[in-house]
Amino acid sequence: MKEKNKFNIFEKMNDTNLLLTITIVIFFLMYIGAVLFQGGGFSKPQMFFNILNANAALIITACGMSIVMISGGIDISVGGVVALVSMCCAVYLDKTNSPNILVSMLIAVGIGLLYGLVQGFLVAVLDIQPFIVSLAGMFFARGMTTIVNTAPFNVENQAFVALKDTRVNVPFLGSYNKKGIYVPAYIEIGVIVALLIVILLFVVLKWTKLGRSFYAVGGNRQSALMMGINVRRTKFLSHLICSTLAGIGGYVYFLHVGSGSASHAMGMEMNAIASSIIGGTLLTGGVGNIIGTFFGVLSLSTIQNIVASAGLDEAWWTGITIAAMLCIFLLIQSVVMAQKKKAIKT
Amino acid sequence: MSKQSKGNILGAFKAIASHQLFIPILALVLLAVVNLIVDPSFFEIKDVTNNAGYMVKSGALITILDYGSELAILAIGMTLVTAASGGQDISVGATIAIAGSAMLRVLCGGNSRPDTIQAPIIVAFLVACIVGMLCGAFNGMLVSIFKIQPMIATLILFTAGRSIAAWINNNELPIVPDPKFAYFGGFIPGIPIPTTVFIAAICIIIIALVLKFTNLGLYTQAVGINESSSRLNGINPTFIKFLSFVILGLCVAVAALIKVSRLSTINYSVIAKDIEMDAILAVALGGNALSGGKFNIWASILGAYVIQFLTTTLYKFNVPSDALAAYKAVVVIILVVFSAPKAREYMEMFVKKLNPGRKEAA
Amino acid sequence: MNETTLLKMRGIDKSFPGVRALQKVDFTLNKGEIHALMGENGAGKSTLIKVLTGVYTKDAGTIELEGAGEVSIHSPQDAQNLGISTVYQEITLCPNLTVAENMFIGRGKGAFTNWKEMNADADKLLQSLDIPAKATQQLSNCSIAVQQMVAIARAVDMDCKVLILDEPTSSLDEQEVEKLFGLMRDLKEMGVGIIFVTHFLDQVYEVCDKITVLRDGQLVGEYEIKDLPRVQLVAKMLGKEMDDLSDIKGETNEYKGNDAGEIVFEAEGLQSDAGIKPFDFHIKKGEVNGFTGLLGSGRSECVRAIFGADRILGGKVKVHGKEVKINKPIDAMKNGIAYLPEDRKIDGIIGDLSVRDNIILALQVMKGFFKPFTKAQAKAFADEYIEKLNIKTASADKPIKALSGGNQQKVILARWLLMHPEYLILDEPTRGIDVGTKVAIQKLVLELASQGMSVTFISSETDEMLRTCSRLVVMRDRKVVGELSGDDLTQNKIMATIAGGE
Known part of the structure; x- marks a missing residue:
């Protein structure tokens, strides 16, 4: 009878929810573990907000990545786009006459859109493998960044610096410093943008026909075509959204670091992919969730912070722990999905 | 009558154009022609005296053969992995760092500035081979046993590899004192051709023999095309996939030997950077489907040299190394677009529209 | 209009x-x-x-x-x-x-x-x-x-x-x-x-x-x-x-060698992880028998278990009276068993490979990893069977996926015949192919049996099984529920046994 029960859980849960649940549970266990064993910083809410502040750009790009992955593709150009956007905006704000903040934002979104149009066209219309297309996209963006400006530099435009330093206080969650003065908890503007995007995309994926067609195309492209879904348009839009979000994410990143550099956002595409996977998106397509991706980013950065606060601050420890975590998540997913298949079969 | 022969020629041309080696050869010819027009001295091979005082051959073509070696060697393993698993190994750059670091550790024995090497070079190389194969085995295990997609499975070593490499040598950068070690990535005294060319040639000959005298090719393709049928025909798909990753691990170790030997030391974050992307590109340029199945290893190897040809050409045109990637990307996209079946279809339709009478003639 | x-x-x-x-x-x-x-x-x-x-x-x-x-x-x-x-x-x-x-x-x-x-x-x-x-x-x-x-x-x-x-x-x-x-x-x-x-x-x-x-x-x-x-x-x-289908059985002779009647393959309490109940089974030299039952009754799972295609959970298997272990397909192949799977697309063809490679595959695997056939050998094998089975293809180099369903099935059949098996299992060889090929395959089965090959033949169309098989194992709900031979081999009797009970 116990057997029967297990079977029912697998029957009721669809793949997406099953993987999402695993992610959220593991994230909370990890965070609670950090609070209990490392205490100090982790027990303060600001620690959590700092994670958000530092990773708003990653959240945005990872969301775009999830959409492409759900529809069965991949985009490894996002890190390059982020670097290119930061550099272009930095050059515009610092090296032209009378720059305007709004225009710099338009530049960021414009670069993303352009990238999405070209990559979407190559993938959806010419049917070229997305990995190759975005690989070339990554090379191009990284190369262009150094062509635009080789040396890294800080932006000193006053309006921009003011925007960069804008802090939005979070009520009730502040803490008292050593002198007993109340320090309010805060988040940066980028975090608000990121949260809005998460909510918007969650709604799109869950309740719009476009969102559901991403899942359908990722689940079985041929079937989706037969069921009357415009597969080309869907794939095109998935790349368009992903690259545009990379553009927006690029601006948020720029807003956080306040500089342009060719080495910005190195390996961000891999972090975005890793976050999506940890959040329960399958690279085979058709399964995934934006909320999961959000928690994926949080899990990834929490582990980085745990490593850092444990005194293992050598850069190589971060690499090893992230890899180890990715490995564990992948193994859990692999085992759970295999179990599920078995349960359904018998 | 003449119409018919014209049709035959067209047909023959089509057959050539659809051959797998067409795109890489066309790219090679185009690059050669561009160089010939812009600067014919590109093809000159001169005898010069190198730092060690020996007469060696020098010229752009030698550079291409020299620096294309690592890529050609990696392309062999990457083609097999692609064919068997339908995915790519993105950790080769990182595992080159690991294998190279292990080699240095053995050679220098944990001392960053030793006076003599602490172990014979062959031992260090064998250790690197074992390390490379272990990395391959780790990736292969995740892919074949746990059924994780190759790109994702190798993401783990991609993320951790360079950190592990640094950890092997306690984040120090040991320098190999023995000049003999530099032979592998440079010249052997008295021989005017770079050693790397011979190493690549040996690897290519070995894989040619393996493909001729074993069923590796047939099994790999069968597994890549239809895993379930292969199993019912007595093939063990799990093992074949695993094997392909281990072979790639071996290729990585050889590439690591060349890379480390070129400098006699290592830079963990820079060594073989982005080489996985070039290796994958070589496979794709060779016209092999990245989704696995049928493969042509010669096309991949040719693809590797095409990429190096392009890189060398760009350097000749004084493109700074950081901006190289952008130009490479443009060329890659052009090549891929031209070889995409869909794009060809559209082009044919376009030609037909321009010339509606041709259909009857053919 | x-x-x-x-x-x-x-x-x-x-x-x-x-x-x-x-x-x-x-x-x-x-x-x-x-x-x-x-x-x-x-x-x-x-x-x-x-x-x-x-x-x-x-x-x-x-x-x-x-x-x-x-x-x-x-x-x-x-x-x-x-x-x-x-x-x-x-x-x-x-x-x-x-x-x-x-x-x-x-x-x-x-x-x-x-x-x-x-x-x-x-x-x-x-x-x-x-x-x-x-x-x-x-x-x-x-x-x-x-x-x-x-x-x-x-x-x-x-x-x-x-x-x-x-x-x-x-x-x-x-x-x-x-x-x-x-x-x-x-x-x-x-x-x-x-x-x-x-x-x-x-x-x-x-x-x-x-x-x-x-x-x-x-x-x-x-x-x-x-x-x-x-x-x-x-x-x-x-x-x-x-051709008059109903009489193809009479056209061919039964196998009459000295060893006629010898049990070639025997299974006792065989069970796999595909959810079938343990079953007993045997086949004699030169015999054609079959598994029948509704779809999902476990007939494919039984033959898959015999071939080691699913994970074997238990049971004893004897070939020519000698106990052997069959845990994976290669074990079965080494014991002279061949299996043409039910789903041609998923389990049978290797779509992008040439007709030739598809034909030689099983024999090649049997021969071993380090002993590939030469091109001439492979070509000879392929040409022989393309002619023998009348496979319609432009050349042996064509990828098998370019062929029609019936011709694909013939290629898979050629693959197993080339191995010269003692015991051939055909799981729905006639599904989704044209009538002409269906008849050809049924005739071939009887001919092979007359030469001493043991064949298990499974088909959803009872007519076909009645025409070819001399003994039928009947299955219901993943369990063997009966065995029919001789005069019991009629449509009605089979239906009754499948339906079971009263």
Whole structure:
């Protein structure tokens, strides 16, 4: 009878929810573990907000990545786009006459859109493998960044610096410093943008026909075509959204670091992919969730912070722990999905 | 009558154009022609005296053969992995760092500035081979046993590899004192051709023999095309996939030997950077489907040299190394677009529209 | 256009590189009519349907639809909007979506999905069609038969005027087929025109009103069902008078070697992880026997267990009286057992490899990793069997996926015959292939047996098994429930045993 029960859980849960649940549970266990064993910083809410502040750009790009992955593709150009956007905006704000903040934002979104149009066209219309297309996209963006400006530099435009330093206080969650003065908890503007995007995309994926067609195309492209879904348009839009979000994410990143550099956002595409996977998106397509991706980013950065606060601050420890975590998540997913298949079969 | 022969020629041309080696050869010819027009001295091979005082051959073509070696060697393993698993190994750059670091550790024995090497070079190389194969085995295990997609499975070593490499040598950068070690990535005294060319040639000959005298090719393709049928025909798909990753691990170790030997030391974050992307590109340029199945290893190897040809050409045109990637990307996209079946279809339709009478003639 | 005419296709042409798939084909469908589209594999049925549903674009010809006049259909969506819905043999749904989404996605207006309404509608429809699934269930959690029913429910709900059923019954068992026929008759009452493609002649005569026959991409004719007896239908499909099928058993001799009657293979309490109960089984030299039972009764699972294709959980296996271990396919092959799998596409062909490589594969694997055949050897083997089995292919270098279903099956058969097995297992070798090849395969089985090969032959069509087998193992609910031989080998007796009990 116990057997029967297990079977029912697998029957009721669809793949997406099953993987999402695993992610959220593991994230909370990890965070609670950090609070209990490392205490100090982790027990303060600001620690959590700092994670958000530092990773708003990653959240945005990872969301775009999830959409492409759900529809069965991949985009490894996002890190390059982020670097290119930061550099272009930095050059515009610092090296032209009378720059305007709004225009710099338009530049960021414009670069993303352009990238999405070209990559979407190559993938959806010419049917070229997305990995190759975005690989070339990554090379191009990284190369262009150094062509635009080789040396890294800080932006000193006053309006921009003011925007960069804008802090939005979070009520009730502040803490008292050593002198007993109340320090309010805060988040940066980028975090608000990121949260809005998460909510918007969650709604799109869950309740719009476009969102559901991403899942359908990722689940079985041929079937989706037969069921009357415009597969080309869907794939095109998935790349368009992903690259545009990379553009927006690029601006948020720029807003956080306040500089342009060719080495910005190195390996961000891999972090975005890793976050999506940890959040329960399958690279085979058709399964995934934006909320999961959000928690994926949080899990990834929490582990980085745990490593850092444990005194293992050598850069190589971060690499090893992230890899180890990715490995564990992948193994859990692999085992759970295999179990599920078995349960359904018998 | 003449119409018919014209049709035959067209047909023959089509057959050539659809051959797998067409795109890489066309790219090679185009690059050669561009160089010939812009600067014919590109093809000159001169005898010069190198730092060690020996007469060696020098010229752009030698550079291409020299620096294309690592890529050609990696392309062999990457083609097999692609064919068997339908995915790519993105950790080769990182595992080159690991294998190279292990080699240095053995050679220098944990001392960053030793006076003599602490172990014979062959031992260090064998250790690197074992390390490379272990990395391959780790990736292969995740892919074949746990059924994780190759790109994702190798993401783990991609993320951790360079950190592990640094950890092997306690984040120090040991320098190999023995000049003999530099032979592998440079010249052997008295021989005017770079050693790397011979190493690549040996690897290519070995894989040619393996493909001729074993069923590796047939099994790999069968597994890549239809895993379930292969199993019912007595093939063990799990093992074949695993094997392909281990072979790639071996290729990585050889590439690591060349890379480390070129400098006699290592830079963990820079060594073989982005080489996985070039290796994958070589496979794709060779016209092999990245989704696995049928493969042509010669096309991949040719693809590797095409990429190096392009890189060398760009350097000749004084493109700074950081901006190289952008130009490479443009060329890659052009090549891929031209070889995409869909794009060809559209082009044919376009030609037909321009010339509606041709259909009857053919 | 006639008042009752629903669909009129005239002069349809369609070519692929090297093939003229359709030449000036006409097809007419009336309201409230079930119209069978018949023809051998490669006759052009699928192409005609794909032209009608917008998967292919026709080269020439016109399509007229009642109420819409002449229409041009460029995508499956166009077809859907015009009221043409299709259920394919392969399930064309998305396994990762819910049952309800699979029924409604790609339809209707507006940008948003109303889950509540959709689920309610889906549940209502599922209930009315008696399909055992819930709207919110993920499709991949349903059995294949239920998935096929969901596909039909989707098509039925689309207010379709024209419903195309392209071999929808190959994965359904008899009760499910009956249910489907009931549904088809209801729709017919409502005035829907149904195009029904199937290889099962029984089904055509049970449910259809008219038959259109295609051969080699050309129209043979359109007939009222009552004017066209079976034999004539087959003759029209083949383009020649058919051999008298019922007597092929008498033509061949039984094996009469010294070792006739020796038990070649024996299994005791064999069990695999595919969910069958432990079973006993044996086969003698030169014998043809079979497993029969409804779809899903476990007949394929039994032979898969014999071949080691699923994970073996227990039991003893003897070959020529000697106990051996068979845990994976290679073990079975080394013991002289060959297995032609049920699903040709998934388990049989290696699509991109050449016909030659597909033929030599099994023997090559037996010979060993380090001993590849030379090109000349491989060519000789391939040519021998291409000729022997009359495989129609331009050359041995063609990829197998370019061949028609029947020829693909022959290539797989060649692969196993080349191994010269002592014991050959054929799991549904005649499914989804044309009548001519079906007969050829059955004759071949009897011929092989007369030369001393033991053969297990499984088919969904009981006729075929009665014609070839001298002993039948009957299965129900994944359990062996009986064995029939000699005079007991009749349709009625088999039915009774399958049904069981009283």
